[in-house]
Amino acid sequence: MLGALIIVFREVIEAGLVIGIVLAVTRGARGSRAYVFGGVAAGALGAGVVALFADALSQAVAGRGQELFNAGVLAVAVVMLATHNIWMARHGRAAVSGEKSFFALAVVVAVAVLREGSEVALFLYGILASGETAADLFTGGLAGLALGAGLSALTYFGLVTIPARHLFAVTTAMITLLAAGLAAQCAGFLQQAWIVTALSQTVWDTSGVLPDSSIFGRVLHTLIGYVDQPTALQLVAYVTTLAGIVIATRLATPRPAVANVHAAAE
Amino acid sequence: MKSSRILLVAAALAAGVGAAVAADETSLEISIKDHRFSTAELHAPADKPITIVVKNLDSTPEEFESKALKIEKVVAGNAEITVRLRPLKPGRYHFVGEYHEATAKGELVVE
Numbered sequence: 141m142l143g144a145l146i147i148v149f150r151e152v153i154e155a156g157l158v159i160g161i162v163l164a165v166t167r168g169a170r171g172s173r174a175y176v177f178g179g180v181a182a183g184a185l186g187a188g189v190v191a192l193f194a195d196a197l198s199q200a201v202a203g204r205g206q207e208l209f210n211a212g213v214l215a216v217a218v219v220m221l222a223t224h225n226i227w228m229a230r231h232g233r234a235a236v237s238g239e240k241s242f243f244a245l246a247v248v249v250a251v252a253v254l255r256e257g258s259e260v261a262l263f264l265y266g267i268l269a270s271g272e273t274a275a276d277l278f279t280g281g282l283a284g285l286a287l288g289a290g291l292s293a294l295t296y297f298g299l300v301t302i303p304a305r306h307l308f309a310v311t312t313a314m315i316t317l318l319a320a321g322l323a324a325q326c327a328g329f330l331q332q333a334w335i336v337t338a339l340s341q342t343v344w345d346t347s348g349v350l351p352d353s354s355i356f357g358r359v360l361h362t363l364i365g366y367v368d369q370p371t372a373l374q375l376v377a378y379v380t381t382l383a384g385i386v387i388a389t390r391l392a393t394p395r396p397a398v399a400n401v402h403a404a405a406e
Numbered sequence: 407m408k409s410s411r412i413l414l415v416a417a418a419l420a421a422g423v424g425a426a427v428a429a430d431e432t433s434l435e436i437s438i439k440d441h442r443f444s445t446a447e448l449h450a451p452a453d454k455p456i457t458i459v460v461k462n463l464d465s466t467p468e469e470f471e472s473k474a475l476k477i478e479k480v481v482a483g484n485a486e487i488t489v490r491l492r493p494l495k496p497g498r499y500h501f502v503g504e505y506h507e508a509t510a511k512g513e514l515v516v517e
Contacts, residue, residue, distance in 0.1 A: 269483065
């Protein structure tokens with residue numbers, strides 16, 4: 141049972157952290173909750189569909205379907221996170237009715253739940269299908285899911301203790317790092333499918349010190365994009381995305397608006 | 407935006423890349439039964455592309471995963487997947503079935 145709990149929790153960590161961060165980012169914004177939880181629901185529904193068609197998906201595109209799907213879904217999340225940050229830079233924290241930005245974040249949440257959820261669905265289905273000691277394992281799996289929900293709550297309540305005037309800066313930085321990490325993951329899938337073959341050498345190997353399959357490794361993996369054996373291309377994707385979003389955000393920030401945001405916060 | 411453009415270009419190139427490497431690649435096969443790999447040790451020559459067909463003979467899904475090989479791929483029950491590996495340096499590369507890590511363990515020996 142503990143094994144099932146750990147496997148499911150490990151899968152759920154990414155989605156849990158993303159949901160917690162997004163909830164903190166949109167805190168106090170009217171109408172944002174419907175978007176966030178709508179995103180969770182859409183992601184869960186999508187996860188079921190993906191799990192159902194797992195075989196068809198992996199056979200697609202000459203056996204590259206899974207990798208392309210993952211890469212595509214990650215690319216969408218990166219674009220949405222960048223969109224959100226740029227939108228927030230342009231309109232500032234004071235603008236509360238940012239439906240466009242809520243939508244972008246809802247897509248990010250949906251995509252995180254979709255990816256992690258489909259693996260959880262497959263795992264739980266496997267337990268149900270195998271029949272042996274199913275009840276015990278299933279309980280463990282569900283406990284893992286509950287722990288993931290707990291992690292979301294913990295992330296949210298941890299973040300909202302940050303004073304409002306710092307919260308904006310903190311969440312903006314977190315979203316940027318999250319996007320960079322997802323871009324690196326996307327590059328990894330393209331390499332796995334042999335679609336990009338350049339820069340495939342491993343840059344470092346810290347799997348002995350901090351494996352990214354461990355719980356703490358997973359948390360760092362999601363928050364800052366930590367990878368224990370990154371390829372050169374993953375590193376390039378990470379740095380490019382990070383720099384791209386930072387520069388785009390700077391450019392989008394109107395100077396007087398910056399002053400207003402500070403004034404409003406103080 | 408950048409990533410999606412890369413993806414488009416990449417998808418267009420995919421077929422060509424596949425055809426180009428097909429010539430001198432090593433083809434291997436491994437199966438999963440009762441959450442164990444049969445032939446838990448695979449052998450392949452160094453510096454040549456490798457494809458591994460993973461056949462899942464169980465009715466339950468499995469995730470073929472290797473940190474060392476940078477592979478993470480779901481195999482549905484009673485189905486198979488193809489895993490593509492770039493030319494590798496000599497060494498031992500571990501892989502596992504992530505959903506049954508206790509029993510599903512294997513190694514690719516490149517020499």
